[in-house]
Amino acid sequence: MSLSLRSAVRLNLILLLIPVFLWLLLLIILPHIDMLLVSTQVKVRPRVYEFSFANYGEFFSEPLYWRTFARTAIMSIAATLLTLVIAFPVAYYIAKMLRGRMKSFLFLLCLVPFWVSELVRTFGWMILLRESGVFSNLFQWIGFADGPVEMLYNDATIMVGLIYTSMLFMVVPLVTILDSLDDSLVEAGYDLGGNAFTVLRTIIIPHAMPGIVSGCIVVFMLTLGNYLTPVLLGGKDSLWFTAQIYTQFITRFNWELGAAFGFLLLFLSSMIVWMGLKLSRQTLTETMG
Amino acid sequence: MTEQGPGGGHAPSYDLECRNLVCRFGDFVAVNDVSFGVPEGDFFSILGPSGCGKTTILRMMAGFLQPTSGDFLIKGKSVIDMPPNRRPINMVFQHLALFPMMTVAENIAYGLLRQGINRIDARKKVEDALERIGLPGSGEKKIKQLSGGQQQRVAIARCLVLEPAALLLDEPLGALDLKLREHMKVELKKMQDQFGTTFVYITHDQSEALVMSDHVAVMNQGRFEQIGTPQDLYYQPATAFVAGFVGDTNRWQGRVESVDRDTVKVITQDGVQLLATAAGGEALSQGSQVEIFVRPEAVVITLESERITSQDNRITGELISVLFNGANSRALIRDRHTGGELDVALPQTGEFSHLQRGQEVHLGWSLAHAKAFIQKESGG
Ligand SMILES: Nc1ncnc2c1ncn2[C@@H]1O[C@H](COP(=O)(O)OP(=O)(O)OP(=O)(O)O)[C@@H](O)[C@H]1O
Ligand SMILES: [Mg+2]
Numbered sequence: 001m002s003l004s005l006r007s008a009v010r011l012n013l014i015l016l017l018i019p020v021f022l023w024l025l026l027l028i029i030l031p032h033i034d035m036l037l038v039s040t041q042v043k044v045r046p047r048v049y050e051f052s053f054a055n056y057g058e059f060f061s062e063p064l065y066w067r068t069f070a071r072t073a074i075m076s077i078a079a080t081l082l083t084l085v086i087a088f089p090v091a092y093y094i095a096k097m098l099r100g101r102m103k104s105f106l107f108l109l110c111l112v113p114f115w116v117s118e119l120v121r122t123f124g125w126m127i128l129l130r131e132s133g134v135f136s137n138l139f140q141w142i143g144f145a146d147g148p149v150e151m152l153y154n155d156a157t158i159m160v161g162l163i164y165t166s167m168l169f170m171v172v173p174l175v176t177i178l179d180s181l182d183d184s185l186v187e188a189g190y191d192l193g194g195n196a197f198t199v200l201r202t203i204i205i206p207h208a209m210p211g212i213v214s215g216c217i218v219v220f221m222l223t224l225g226n227y228l229t230p231v232l233l234g235g236k237d238s239l240w241f242t243a244q245i246y247t248q249f250i251t252r253f254n255w256e257l258g259a260a261f262g263f264l265l266l267f268l269s270s271m272i273v274w275m276g277l278k279l280s281r282q283t284l285t286e287t288m289g
Numbered sequence: 290m291t292e293q294g295p296g297g298g299h300a301p302s303y304d305l306e307c308r309n310l311v312c313r314f315g316d317f318v319a320v321n322d323v324s325f326g327v328p329e330g331d332f333f334s335i336l337g338p339s340g341c342g343k344t345t346i347l348r349m350m351a352g353f354l355q356p357t358s359g360d361f362l363i364k365g366k367s368v369i370d371m372p373p374n375r376r377p378i379n380m381v382f383q384h385l386a387l388f389p390m391m392t393v394a395e396n397i398a399y400g401l402l403r404q405g406i407n408r409i410d411a412r413k414k415v416e417d418a419l420e421r422i423g424l425p426g427s428g429e430k431k432i433k434q435l436s437g438g439q440q441q442r443v444a445i446a447r448c449l450v451l452e453p454a455a456l457l458l459d460e461p462l463g464a465l466d467l468k469l470r471e472h473m474k475v476e477l478k479k480m481q482d483q484f485g486t487t488f489v490y491i492t493h494d495q496s497e498a499l500v501m502s503d504h505v506a507v508m509n510q511g512r513f514e515q516i517g518t519p520q521d522l523y524y525q526p527a528t529a530f531v532a533g534f535v536g537d538t539n540r541w542q543g544r545v546e547s548v549d550r551d552t553v554k555v556i557t558q559d560g561v562q563l564l565a566t567a568a569g570g571e572a573l574s575q576g577s578q579v580e581i582f583v584r585p586e587a588v589v590i591t592l593e594s595e596r597i598t599s600q601d602n603r604i605t606g607e608l609i610s611v612l613f614n615g616a617n618s619r620a621l622i623r624d625r626h627t628g629g630e631l632d633v634a635l636p637q638t639g640e641f642s643h644l645q646r647g648q649e650v651h652l653g654w655s656l657a658h659a660k661a662f663i664q665k666e667s668g669g
Contacts, residue, residue, distance in 0.1 A: 187353055188386040190374045192400035192447065202399070206390040 032266075039259035055260035065244065069264070072241040073272060075155070076223040079162040080216050083170045086163065087215070091174030092204075096183070110171050118165065122232045125161055126152060129233075153235035161229040166222060170215040177211030178204075213282045217273055224269050241265060303362070304329040304487045305350070305378070305455050310359035312345050319345045320356075321511035327455065327489060327504075332481055334490045334498040337508030338534070343491045344383070346508075347457050350489070351380045363454050374403075379448035380457040384464060385440055387432045393419070393443055394428030400451045418446045421483065438469050438476075445480060455487035462497065474500055495535050499523065507531045528569055529662035532582040539585065539631050542664060545577045553661050555579055559627035564601040565659035578664040585619060586634040587658035590641065591651050600653030606631065608648045611641075622650060 039056070041049040059065045094106050113121060128134045129151040139145040151157060181204065189199035205212070230240035245265070248258030277284060303326035312320040320342045327333040335343050348354040350361055352373030361369050368376050379400070388396050394415050401411040419425050422442040424435075432440060441461060448456050461477075462470045478501050481488050492498050498505045499519040506516045507530070515527040526532035533540060543557035553573050555563050565581045567573045589597055597603055606622040609630065618635040633652060635641050644650070 182384070182386065184382045184384065184386040185388060187351075187373070188380070188382060188388070189399075190353075190372070191351055191380050192451070193374050193403035194399075195374060195403075198403060203388060203390075 035259040035262055038256055039263055041256050043256065049256075055257050056264070058257060059260060059264055065261070068239045068244055069241045069268065071239055072224060073268065075159070075162075076220055077272070079159055079166065079223045080220045082159065083163050083166045083219050084212065084216060087167055087170035087174055088208075088212075090167075091171050091178055094171070095175045095178035096181070096186075107175065110168050113164070114168060118228055121165070122161060122229055125157075125164075125233060129157060152233060153237065155234070158230050158234045158238060158240075161233045162223050162226065165226065165229055166219040169218045169222060173211040173215040173218075174208065177208045181207045209280060209282060213277065213280050216276065220273065220276075221269060224265070302329065303327060304331070304364060305489065306362040306365075307346070307350070308360040308362070310346065310349060310361065311357045312342070312349060312354065313357045318511050320349070322359075323508075323511075323513050325506055325513065325516055327487055330485055330487055332478070332488045332490065332501055332503045334492060334502040334505045335508055336492055336495055336498040336505050336535070339493055341508045342511045343493075343508060344459055347380065347459050347489070347491055351378065351457055352376050377454045378457060379451060379453040381444050381448060381459065381461045383459045383461070385444040385461070387440060387444055387447070389432050391432070392428065393424070393430050393432065393435065396432065396443060397428075397447045397450055400447065404451065414450050418450045422446045422480070437465050438473055441465070441473060442476070442480075445477075449480075449484045449486060453486065455489060458488060458490045460491055460493070462492075462494075470497075477501060499535070505535075507534060509534075526568070526582070526660065529580050529582070529665065532568075532660060532662065533580075537585055537632060539583045539588070541581045541629070543579060543581065545573050545575055545579055545661075547575060548573055552656055553579070555581060555661060557581075557627075559624075559629060561604075561624075561627055563659065564656040565661040566656055568660035569662045571663050573661065573663065579661045580664050581659050581661050583654055583659045585632045588631065588633045588652050588654045590620065590622075590633050590635065591653075592649075594651040597651055597653030601656040602654050602659065604631070604652045606650060606652060608644050608646055608650055610646065611635070611644055620644065620650075622652065625649075 040051055040053060042052040042054045044050050059069075090110075094103060098106065116124075126133070130136070131148045131150045131152075133151075135151060136145070136149045139149055140147070185203055185207070186199060189203045194202065225242060227240070227242040227246065230238040231243050234240065241261070242265075245258050245261045248254045248261060305327040306325070308324050310320055310323045311318070323346060325333075335346060337343050345354065349356045352368070352371060356369070359369075360367055363377060388399065391399070394412075397415045397418055398411045401414055402408070406414075415428060416425070419428055422445070424439060424442065427435070427439075432443070435443065444461070445456070445458075458477075462473050465473060474497060477488075477490075490498070490501065499522075502519055504516060505519055505522055507514045507522060509530050515522060515531045517525070517527075522531055522535045526535065532538060541555075541557045541561075541563065543555040543563070546554040546556050546562070548554075548567070551567050553565055553567050555565055557563060563581060565579075573579065589600060591597055594603075594605070605625045607625065609621040609623050612619040612621065616637050618637075620633045620635050620641070622631045622633055623629070624631065631652065
């Protein structure tokens with residue numbers, strides 16, 4: 001009886017997990033295996049391919065490629081940190097200073113931009129910032145500028161766009177974790193002689209660390225893999241690595257090099273996340289659990 | 290009601306002094322004109338039912354809440370405008386609020402480091418403190434690895450290493466189980482003696498307050514009803530609320546029939562005539578509605594009615610049950626005439642150990658032990 005019950009339970013578990021396995025296998029593992037295979041092929045003659053790591057070699061030998069990658073990684077890290085710095089006070093205010101309706105209202109307000117598609121949102125920025133855009137006209141009207149001001153197509157604009165897109169993914173885990181911080185811990189910190197800075201450093205941040213790390217991982221990955229925002233706001237010179245991958249696959253029909261780039265992106269971003277976890281002394285299970 | 294400071298008179302040497310503290314939340318008055326002083330080294334308790342404003346007073350003293358009006362002084366100096374981190378008093382929170390991300394030693398060292406003491410001296414003090422609370426060598430443990438009672442002691446040590454002018458404790462035993470609570474009562478008192486610090490202790494448990502305190506303030510609906518030693522409160526309650534809240538008691542309600550100086554003759558709602566002493570300092574007159582309080586141990590119980598003929602009040606009743614508890618055994622007795630129930634302490638001689646259910650017993654008490662208070666409309 002108990003034996004059959006146990007096997008029934010196990011069968012249920014297996015049935016429940018099948019969709020998850022299928023999803024992993026069909027949508028993640030299989031394409032990646034295929035990508036891996038494609039990335040190690042080199043075209044010698046039309047329709048004749050050979051096994052080789054030349055595609056990977058090209059990434060390191062051609063400065064444009066790895067510099068673009070480094071630039072993408074550094075800007076993504078910077079965007080992640082800036083998002084954190086901006087989102088933390090917002091999250092603290094929502095989680096700790098507000099009660100009841102105001103709290104849910106502000107939380108919802110963070111969500112509103114996501115009702116619009118990313119494309120439309122980014123065009124919104126373009127309407128504001130382009131040469132003949134709202135801000136340019138406003139500045140001329142006030143008298144800040146003599147002629148039209150172009151505010152698109154530079155790194156600062158890319159940064160603003162990336163941070164704007166990422167805010168929600170930082171605010172949500174931060175609000176959740178700060179909500180779970182017992183107010184009396186903060187009060188005890190003050191009571192024992194701490195000031196605002198030491199209480200933040202010794203009590204609030206250590207408590208919020210898992211939320212900070214999980215928010216940072218999500219934002220970093222989204223930024224690194226973002227395509228629309230850097231390309232639309234940065235124009236031709238955005239030099240974003242995903243744009244390189246797009247070029248290889250779509251413009252140059254060089255699927256082999258594109259696949260190699262894809263793999264490098266996956267590997268290097270994993271390395272950066274791993275380093276971030278090491279530096280913040282967090283484990284992945286702690287962060288996600 | 291009575292607002293004489295503990296120890297009588299107005300000695301200027303109070304460690305802590307609250308003057309006419311008021312705290313309003315919107316229209317609701319949580320703390321209503323409370324004044325008291327705590328002498329140095331005193332164990333001062335604030336005792337009151339849930340929601341009467343105890344925590345609110347403590348939070349005003351710690352500096353987390355700005356009073357609507359009134360003043361708070363530490364060693365004679367007003368600190369009402371001082372932020373909590375600068376006030377030389379510390380608080381033990383209701384749920385302790387130990388920092389879970391730090392070790393025991395880091396918790397205790399927290400305040401020391403904030404004072405700018407160097408790490409080596411701080412470590413010495415922490416080890417010293419761990420020794421004193423009986424947890425030597427536990428410094429590297431995480432908070433979660435300690436038992437409830439041990440966490441309690443760490444929370445107190447964390448404050449006491451700072452040598453505060455006073456320690457504020459908000460129902461620190463509330464979260465413990467009964468057995469540990471009994472043990473910690475003694476422990477807390479010992480710790481206070483050892484460190485020689487003034488304690489302001491909040492509780493809704495009257496036995497905690499009576500056992501540990503030098504002085505107790507009884508609080509009800511935002512006001513202090515009485516401040517005094519535990520003995521004062523027990524034997525000379527100033528108000529009906531104090532008489533009913535501190536210690537166990539039997540109570541009757543009735544109307545004053547006649548007054549002869551301090552002695553009143555009262556007809557209870559059940560039509561029994563009782564003699565009592567007017568208490569509470571308010572003038573009683575014929576027709577006043579009063580409440581009479583009689584402690585269980587003031588009632589003499591006997592099987593032969595002639596042994597209590599000298600008592601001012603006499604009742605014949607039958608035994609409902611004996612609540613045996615060693616030296617604190619009680620008998621529950623039903624009044625023959627009115628059906629009212631009385632709680633009576635049994636003498637420790639054991640002569641009543643064979644009482645039977647339904648057996649007839651005679652009860653008597655003197656009028657000195659029966660206190661009559663004017664009945665308030667919304668009395669507790
Ligand atoms: N921030 C606040 N806003 C509004 N009302 C409050 C606030 N804090 C406390 N109160 C009210 O003030 C009254 C006293 O609260 P307080 O916490 O001081 O009670 P307490 O005596 O400590 O009770 P307990 O024994 O349950 O802890 C309560 O009725 C409570 O609802
Ligand atoms: Mg309370």
